[in-house]
Amino acid sequence: MIKKTEVLIVCFTTLVTYIIIVFLNNIFARYSIYLSLDSLYLLFPGLYMLFWPGYLIIILIALTVNASIPLPYGTLFVLYSLGYFIIRQFKTRFRKENWGHVMFIAFSINSIIMLIIAVIVDHGSFFTESYWFRFLTDLSLSSLVLIITAPLILELQKLFLKFSGLK
Amino acid sequence: MVLVSFFKISTGYLKTGSVNLQQTSLLLKKLPFLGKPLIIILFVSFLLWLLPTFFKSFLRVSFFEFQAPAWTAISYLNSFQDFWSLRSRSKTELIKAGQDLARLNAAYELRNQQHEALEAEVSRLEKLLKLPSLPEYRFEVARVIRRDLNSWWHQILIRKGKNYGLRENAGVVYSGGVVGRIKEVHQFTSVVELVSSPTFRVAAQLDGDNRPVTYYGSVNKILTIPQGYIKDVQPDVLTNDLTPRRIITTPFGHIFPEGLIIGHVRILSPSNDGLFQIGQVELSKELLSLKEVTILIPIINEESLNK
Structure with missing residues (x-):
């Protein structure tokens, strides 16, 4: 019962995070800026949950996000799974309460996911300067927002669990 | 590692x-x-x-429809917010806006009469010369509820779908010209691929020259206006940096009617093969902050589908 509640709360907060990111991108679109903050969805399930409940949330969020973007369906599932797997390795090697560590993990995984997407969806612009320039600016801005928000999102999710009476 | x-x-x-x-x-x-x-x-x-493809498609559609109400709800909340922000305006401001609208209405009324007279003239000439009639469209106005503009794709989500009879590949326009075309139609929402998207391609022509060129969307830099480029421009076509030439739609693709503005081109340069010219097209900045768009649904297509 406790597990089910935990999964539901984390799933809900992850979906809320996704909606906030889309909302931010709606605002930044007028400046041609796009924030890709995929690793935010993976942090809490990866660092604080057991393998299977965490993975279930990752599967759901990957399928939800992938449904509304023109990437081959299942691509984000594989990428998020890879990110989740990397976080699981960091889980026993890093201090979860250290914000610097959390920021580093979030930054690394986000960069890997963005780079793989950039290679997959190049539309023939792989060897053009403007494509990689745009990619690097998007990556830099996303990383900046990510390292600021990653610990906050984690704290928010922990707060939700605390309010629900779960440890 | x-x-x-x-x-x-x-x-x-x-x-x-x-x-x-x-x-x-x-x-x-x-x-x-x-x-x-x-x-x-x-x-x-x-x-x-x-997994078989049909199952993946089913999964994709299911997950899309599952989240669609959230985006629609956010969009309604935005409209509600706009409504209340307008309510806070003073009566003097509203009266002034009303007067401006009345002036515009009078001007449009006059244009409507001219338009009707021209349409009657066109149909008379069509009958006289036994020409096939020009394609006609039904207009459906829809609000934008989500924007995804990055280096990989440029698309917007609109608040109308199959429930309003929208179909894939229908043209989407706004007061400034072409917005793009409908890529996916869902039950209550549709995905529009923008004219600036790197995967967008359409037949076009330069204003005052009816020879066709091909328009392509391209990767856009941040903090700049959206851009695209044209290919297959004849070598005798000239442009001036001070007076850019308009790129307009052609009826060849059966998506848009003739003469809608796509963008402007300032400089043309010879292509790699030397046979044609290429040029960068400046699109409207409004594409990045659209709130409402109009979908062009071909009437002939609708009638044939209903039959």
Whole structure:
């Protein structure tokens, strides 16, 4: 019962995070800026949950996000799974309460996911300067927002669990 | 690093000599913490890859429709917010805005009369010369509820779908010209691929020259206006940096009527083969902050589909 509640709360907060990111991108679109903050969805399930409940949330969020973007369906599932797997390795090697560590993990995984997407969806612009320039600016801005928000999102999710009476 | 260490450990296990079933189960139990999650993830990814396409499509549509109400609700909340922000305006401001609208209405009324007279003239000439009639469209206005503009794709989500009879590949326009075309139609929402998207391509022509050119969307830089480019421009076509030439739609693609503005081109340069010219097209900045768009639904197409 406790597990089910935990999964539901984390799933809900992850979906809320996704909606906030889309909302931010709606605002930044007028400046041609796009924030890709995929690793935010993976942090809490990866660092604080057991393998299977965490993975279930990752599967759901990957399928939800992938449904509304023109990437081959299942691509984000594989990428998020890879990110989740990397976080699981960091889980026993890093201090979860250290914000610097959390920021580093979030930054690394986000960069890997963005780079793989950039290679997959190049539309023939792989060897053009403007494509990689745009990619690097998007990556830099996303990383900046990510390292600021990653610990906050984690704290928010922990707060939700605390309010629900779960440890 | 992680993968390398996993394979090193795995090969270490494999070098332990002959393996029987008992040893295999022991091996699985002793698999390092690195191996188990990776094997599970690889296995689940493989299963997903094996899934038939129709099942994947079904899954995609289901997940899309599942989240669509959230975007629609946010859009309604935005409209509500706009409404209340307008309510805070003073009466004097509203009266002034009303007067401006009345002036505009009078001007449009006059244009409507001219338009009707021209339409009657066109139909008279069509009958006289036995020409096929020009394609006609039904207009459907829809609000934008989501924008995804990055280096990989440019698309917007609108608040109308199959419930309003929208169809894939229908043209989408706004007061400044072409917005793009409908890429996906869902029950209550539709996805529009913008004219600035790197995958967008349409037949076009330069204003005052009816020879066709091809327009392509391109990767856009941040903090700049959206851009695209044109190819296959005849070598005798000239442009001026001070007075840019308009790029307009042609009826060839059966998506847009003739004469809608796509963008402007300032400089043309010879293409790699030297036979044609290419040029960068400046699109409208409003494309990045659209709130409302109009979908052009061909009437002939609708009638034939209804039959």
